[in-house]
Amino acid sequence: MLAGVLPFDREADDYLFQPAGLERVAGPQAAPDRAAFAGDGKWIVSQEPPAADYAAAVERVLEEIGRGGGEHPLQKVVLSRSLNIRASAPVDPGALLRRLSSDASTVTFSASLPSREGMPSRLIGATPELLVSRQGETIVSHPLAGSARRRADPAADRQSAEALERSDKDRREHRAAAEAVFDALAPYCSALSAPDGTALRATATMWHLGTRIVGRLRDRDTPVAELVAALHPTPAVCGLPRDRAAALIREVEGYDRDFYAGAVGWMDDRGDGEWYVALRCAQLSGSHIRLYAGAGIVAGSDPLAEVDETSAKFLAMLNALGVDEQGRPLGEKAA
Numbered sequence: 001m002l003a004g005v006l007p008f009d010r011e012a013d014d015y016l017f018q019p020a021g022l023e024r025v026a027g028p029q030a031a032p033d034r035a036a037f038a039g040d041g042k043w044i045v046s047q048e049p050p051a052a053d054y055a056a057a058v059e060r061v062l063e064e065i066g067r068g069g070g071e072h073p074l075q076k077v078v079l080s081r082s083l084n085i086r087a088s089a090p091v092d093p094g095a096l097l098r099r100l101s102s103d104a105s106t107v108t109f110s111a112s113l114p115s116r117e118g119m120p121s122r123l124i125g126a127t128p129e130l131l132v133s134r135q136g137e138t139i140v141s142h143p144l145a146g147s148a149r150r151r152a153d154p155a156a157d158r159q160s161a162e163a164l165e166r167s168d169k170d171r172r173e174h175r176a177a178a179e180a181v182f183d184a185l186a187p188y189c190s191a192l193s194a195p196d197g198t199a200l201r202a203t204a205t206m207w208h209l210g211t212r213i214v215g216r217l218r219d220r221d222t223p224v225a226e227l228v229a230a231l232h233p234t235p236a237v238c239g240l241p242r243d244r245a246a247a248l249i250r251e252v253e254g255y256d257r258d259f260y261a262g263a264v265g266w267m268d269d270r271g272d273g274e275w276y277v278a279l280r281c282a283q284l285s286g287s288h289i290r291l292y293a294g295a296g297i298v299a300g301s302d303p304l305a306e307v308d309e310t311s312a313k314f315l316a317m318l319n320a321l322g323v324d325e326q327g328r329p330l331g332e333k334a335a
């Protein structure tokens with residue numbers, strides 16, 4: 001078996017390893033409480049880029065999309081921003097993983113990365129998005145795109161979900177991702193369908209539009225790695241057309257995504273495996289934590305709404321760490 005992470009940038013190096021052994025663990029582990037991380041000192045959080053600069057970058061992308069023209073006009077670009085955090089004490093990756101695993105609607109992961117500043121480093125997260133799995137001749141992919149923040153009040157939460165289902169902008173954003181996945185998998189399949197159509201998908205903090213795609217391989221010898229290579233990066237993390245979107249992301253974001261929006265998973269010597277999109281995650285080295293969140297930009301996107309969407313997507317990690325976007329311990333917010 002090989003397991004590990006692939007970076008967002010297809011030209012950069014993968015980071016795969018061969019596990020010494022395998023252990024199946026039933027269900028989520030008992031999660032330590034937040035105090036495990038909070039410590040006494042202050043956490044320092046810097047937004048990179050600042051939210052206002054991210055909104056300006058969204059405007060810039062909207063201008064490029066609005067220009068249209070050409071044989072393959074730019075339709076969608078997924079733009080991310082990051083939070084660079086200095087915790088008051090080193091964060092225990094095992095404890096963080098256990099806290100993340102309390103959201104059973106996501107797949108939690110913790111994978112070793114090349115060391116940073118001489119410190120062991122890990123990519124830790126709780127992703128809701130299956131890039132592709134293969135078990136024998138059956139393959140499954142579940143692209144997500146189009147998002148809304150969950151609300152504590154049940155009626156407001158329902159409204160948030162219903163507005164997402166009705167939103168023309170989100171449906172277009174989703175269609176771009178789902179169709180691209182379908183088209184990339186079709187040549188490998190003798191049968192391919194989306195049996196349930198597009199449906200709402202909930203995590204503890206977000207609503208998403210999702211389409212579960214199921215296929216039968218034409219050739220049983222096609223390994224999952226080949227399907228990952230055909231799909232990654234999908235328009236759920238990059239855009240359409242892919243190369244133009246990737247070039248604009250490089251230019252506008254101003255930092256290297258590294259393994260965020262890459263893929264995390266495993267494959268075995270039969271060619272079976274499961275690969276997830278590396279989302280709702282952080283790169284953790286000691287007390288240094290870098291979080292990432294992105295949002296799909298299409299014609300009609302509103303820059304401030306995209307800032308809010310990325311803030312909502314940070315919550316999966318921030319809640320597990322027990323701090324808010326300003327680094328204040330949760331439950332001790334200023335009024």
Ligand SMILES: C=C(O[C@H]1C=CC=C(C(=O)O)[C@@H]1O)C(=O)O
Binds near residue numbers: 129144147235296313
């Ligand atoms: C890029 C991210 O989410 C993707 C997955 C689901 C919904 C998305 C969206 O609505 O923009 C994104 O495409 C992220 O969480 O950083």
